[in-house]
Amino acid sequence: KTWLLIIDRMSPLTTQHRCLSLRSSFLSLIGLNFLAAFLSYYVQYPGLLSSAAGIIPADRALSSIFAEDLLRNKMFSWIHDDVDSFSDLIVMLGVILSVFATFGIFQHGISFGIMTGIYLILVKLGQTFYSFQWDMLLLETGAVTTLCCAPWWGVKVSNKNDHGIGSWPIRFLLFKLMFMSGVVKIQSGCSTWKDLTALEYHFATQCLPGPLAWFGHQLHPLFLRTSVAAMFVIEIPAAFFLLAPNVAIRRLGAYLQLILQMLIMLTGNYNFFNILTMSLCFPCIEEDEWEITGKRRQKRGLRALVIREVVAVVAGCICLFFVCYVIFDFDDSGLSGVDWSRNRRIFLAISKAQCEHAVETLVPLVIPWTLLCILLSLSSRLLEKKTRPIFEGTQIIARGLISLTCTGVMAIPLLSLTPHLADKGFVGFSIFSSMWNRSRPYFIANGYGLFRRMTGVGNGQSSNRWGWSGLPPSIVERPEITLEGIFEGGNVTNQEQEWTELDFRWKPGNIMKLPGWNVPYQPRLDWQMWFAALGHYSHNPWLLSFMDKLLEGCNPVIELLDEPSLMFKENRHLVKIRARLWLYDFTRLDTEWNRRIPGVVIVNKNASFWHGMVRLPEQVWFRRGEREYLPPFGKDDPYVSRFLSHYNLVQSGTDGIVKKCVVGNNRCSNLNLTEKGRLLCNFTESVRETNMIYAPFMTVLMFVLLKRKRQIIGSAGNGLKIKED
Numbered sequence: 001k002t003w004l005l006i007i008d009r010m011s012p013l014t015t016q017h018r019c020l021s022l023r024s025s026f027l028s029l030i031g032l033n034f035l036a037a038f039l040s041y042y043v044q045y046p047g048l049l050s051s052a053a054g055i056i057p058a059d060r061a062l063s064s065i066f067a068e069d070l071l072r073n074k075m076f077s078w079i080h081d082d083v084d085s086f087s088d089l090i091v092m093l094g095v096i097l098s099v100f101a102t103f104g105i106f107q108h109g110i111s112f113g114i115m116t117g118i119y120l121i122l123v124k125l126g127q128t129f130y131s132f133q134w135d136m137l138l139l140e141t142g143a144v145t146t147l148c149c150a151p152w153w154g155v156k157v158s159n160k161n162d163h164g165i166g167s168w169p170i171r172f173l174l175f176k177l178m179f180m181s182g183v184v185k186i187q188s189g190c191s192t193w194k195d196l197t198a199l200e201y202h203f204a205t206q207c208l209p210g211p212l213a214w215f216g217h218q219l220h221p222l223f224l225r226t227s228v229a230a231m232f233v234i235e236i237p238a239a240f241f242l243l244a245p246n247v248a249i250r251r252l253g254a255y256l257q258l259i260l261q262m263l264i265m266l267t268g269n270y271n272f273f274n275i276l277t278m279s280l281c282f283p284c285i286e287e288d289e290w291e292i293t294g295k296r297r298q299k300r301g302l303r304a305l306v307i308r309e310v311v312a313v314v315a316g317c318i319c320l321f322f323v324c325y326v327i328f329d330f331d332d333s334g335l336s337g338v339d340w341s342r343n344r345r346i347f348l349a350i351s352k353a354q355c356e357h358a359v360e361t362l363v364p365l366v367i368p369w370t371l372l373c374i375l376l377s378l379s380s381r382l383l384e385k386k387t388r389p390i391f392e393g394t395q396i397i398a399r400g401l402i403s404l405t406c407t408g409v410m411a412i413p414l415l416s417l418t419p420h421l422a423d424k425g426f427v428g429f430s431i432f433s434s435m436w437n438r439s440r441p442y443f444i445a446n447g448y449g450l451f452r453r454m455t456g457v458g459n460g461q462s463s464n465r466w467g468w469s470g471l472p473p474s475i476v477e478r479p480e481i482t483l484e485g486i487f488e489g490g491n492v493t494n495q496e497q498e499w500t501e502l503d504f505r506w507k508p509g510n511i512m513k514l515p516g517w518n519v520p521y522q523p524r525l526d527w528q529m530w531f532a533a534l535g536h537y538s539h540n541p542w543l544l545s546f547m548d549k550l551l552e553g554c555n556p557v558i559e560l561l562d563e564p565s566l567m568f569k570e571n572r573h574l575v576k577i578r579a580r581l582w583l584y585d586f587t588r589l590d591t592e593w594n595r596r597i598p599g600v601v602i603v604n605k606n607a608s609f610w611h612g613m614v615r616l617p618e619q620v621w622f623r624r625g626e627r628e629y630l631p632p633f634g635k636d637d638p639y640v641s642r643f644l645s646h647y648n649l650v651q652s653g654t655d656g657i658v659k660k661c662v663v664g665n666n667r668c669s670n671l672n673l674t675e676k677g678r679l680l681c682n683f684t685e686s687v688r689e690t691n692m693i694y695a696p697f698m699t700v701l702m703f704v705l706l707k708r709k710r711q712i713i714g715s716a717g718n719g720l721k722i723k724e725d
Contacts, residue, residue, distance in 0.1 A: 031101025046556035116142030182235030205456030271522030413447035
C-alpha cells in the first residue's frame with residue numbers, strides 16, 4: 001500500500017501540474033546556465049579580450065558581427081570606438097534577464113531570445129577563447145528554448161500558454177548530443193576506445209582535472225574498463241530511450257544520462273556543460289500530450305498503471321543487456337584460475353564499418369519518428385477540447401509547426417556521421433538543409449563529438465612489461481606547458497638559477513598541488529593552455545601575446561594567474577620569459593596494477609589500497625621529459641613584435657602608435673569618445689570596480705527569500721488561528 005501511495009503521487013491525476021513544474025524548472029535551469037556563462041565572461045574579459053589589455057583584442061572581431069556601414073553610423077559608431085563598454089553593457093543585460101529567468105520571474109520567449117543573441121555576440125567577440133562545443137550547445141539550446149519551450153503569451157509557464165509539444169525538440173537535441181558523442185569515438189579508431197582503456201588515461205589527461213580525479217586514477221583497471229563500456233551503452237543505445245513514446249522508458253534514459261553527467265562532473269571541470277546536459281533531461285521526464293489527455297487514461301486503474309510502467313522499464317533493461325551482448329566481447333583465453341580479474345579482458349566487438357552501417361540504418365528512421373511524435377502531440381493537444389478559441393488553436397498549431405521545423409533543421413548535422421547518410425535524407429530534407437545552411441553563422445544547429453580521441457597516450461608497446469589482462473601498460477604522457485620568467489633584480493646572466501615558474505590557477509603545474517573544482521566557471525586561459533601543449537606555438541599566436549602582456553606588466557592579464565600578487569610584487573616585473581614542455585602523470589598508489597606500469601612514481605608505499613584512498617598524497621603529479629617549447633625572449637623583442645603584427649595582435653591607435661596596457665577610468669580618458677560615450681565608459685568601469693554586476697542576483701535572491709519568509713509566517717499564523725478556534 002505504501003508503494004502504491006508513492007506511485008499515486010505520480011499518477012495521471014496530477015500529471016498536468018507536474019509537467020508544468022518540470023517545464024518551469026527546465027526554463028530556470030537554462031537561465032542558470034546563461035547566468036554562469038555571462039558572469040564567467042564578464043570576470044575574464046579584461047585579461048582575455050579588452051581592447052588595450054586583452055590577449056586577443058575583441059575589436060578585431062567586430063567586422064564579423066556588424067556590417068561596416070552600421071559601425072560608421074553615428075548612432076552605432078561608439079561600439080567601434082569603445083567595444084569594451086559595449087561588451088560590458090550587453091553582459092549586464094544578459095545577467096539581469098538570466099537572473100529573472102532563473103527565479104521564474106520572467107521566462108518569456110523574448111527573454112531567452114535576447115540572452116541567446118547576446119551570447120552569440122560574446123562568442124564571436126571571444127574568438128579562440130570561445131570556440132568550444134559547450135558554447136555551441138548553449139546557443140542551440142537557447143534558440144530551441146526560445147522557439148519551442150518558453151511561453152509566448154505570458155511571462156511564466158502556465159496551463160493556458162504552455163504545452164508539451166515543444167519538449168520533443170529538446171529531447172531530440174539531447175539525443176543528438178549523446179548519440180554523436182558516442183559514435184565518433186568508435187569511428188576515430190583510437191585504441192583506447194577499442195580496448196576500453198580510455199579511463200586509464202582520461203582522469204590525468206583531461207583538460208582540467210577535478211579534485212577527485214587523482215582518486216579515480218587509482219581504481220582497478222577492470223572497473224575502469226567496465227565503466228567505459230557502461231558509458232558506450234548510455235551514450236549510444238540508451239540515447240534512443242530519450243525519444244521513446246512511453247514516459248517510463250524516457251525516464252530510464254534520462255536517469256542514465258543524469259548519472260553519467262554527475263560522475264563526469266565529480267572528476268573533471270567542464271564549466272556549465274554538465275549542468276546544461278542535465279537540464280536537457282527534464283523535458284524527457286515529463287509525460288507527453290497523448291499520455292495526459294483522454295478519458296481512457298483517467299479511467300485506468302492505479303495497479304494497471306504501475307504494472308505498465310514496470311513492464312516498460314524491464315523491457316528497456318532487457319534491450320540494453322542484449323545490446324551489451326552484441327557490441328562487447330570477453331576474452332578468457334589467458335585465464336589462469338588464480339585471479340580471474342587479472343586476465344579477464346573486455347573489449348569493443350563492433351568495428352567502424354559495422355557502426356557506420358548501423359548508423360545509416362537507424363538515423364533515417366529516428367528523424368521521421370521524432371517528427372511523427374511532434375505531430376501526434378500536436379493532434380492530441382488540438383483534440384483535447386471539442387471547442388476552443390481561435391487564438392488558442394492558432395497558438396498551438398504555430399508551436400507545433402515551429403517545433404517540426406526546429407527538429408528538422410537540428411537533424412541535418414546528424415547526417416554528417418557517415419559519407420553516404422546524407423544521400424538517404426528524410427522527409428523535407430531539401431527544405432531543412434537549405435534552412436540549416438542559412439543558419440550556420442548563428443550556431444543554432446550544430447554537430448557534436450566530445451572526446452573523439454584520447455590524448456596523452458604513451459607508447460606502451462615499447463615497454464617489455466605487460467599491463468592488466470595482457471594489454472600493453474597504460475603509460476600516461478600528458479603534455480603540459482609551464483611558463484618561467486626572470487624578474488627584475490635577480491642575476492639575469494645566470495638564467496638557469498634565476499628562472500621562476502609561474503603558477504596558473506587551475507591547470508596542472510605545481511606537482512604538489514591537488515587540482516581544484518571550478519564548476520560552473522570556465523577559466524578560458526587554462527583551457528587554451530591544454531590545447532596549445534598539443535601543437536606548435538606558431539599555431540597558437542595568442543600564447544605569445546599572453547607572454548608579451550606579462551612582460552609588459554599588464555595587470556588584467558597577470559590576474560589570470562594564481563596568486564599574482566606574490567609573483568609580481570611592487571617594483572618587481574618580468575624581464576625575460578620562456579615556455580617549457582613537460583609530460584605529466586598522476587602519482588600512483590602501491591597496487592599490483594600500478595606496479596606493472598613503467599616509470600610511475602609510487603606514493604604511500606606498503607599501504608593498503610583503501611588506506612591510500614582515504615589519505616591525500618603529498619605529491620599529486622610527477623613530470624619528466626622536459627624540452628623547450630618557446631625560447632626565452634624579453635620585452636619589445638623584434639621577432640615577437642613581427643609575429644604578433646602578422647596575426648593582427650598588436651593594437652594601434654588612429655595615430656599609428658601602439659596601444660599600451662591601460663585599464664580603468666584611464667582607459668576611458670584615452671579614448672576618442674563623445675561626452676555621452678565617456679559617461680557610458682565611466683559607468684561600465686565603475687560597475688566593474690565595485691562588483692555591481694552581482695547586484696541583480698543578490699537583489700532578486702533577497703526578494704525571493706523575503707517572499708518565502710512571509711509565506712511561512714502567514715501559514716504559521718493561520719495554523720494558530722485555527723487552533724484557537
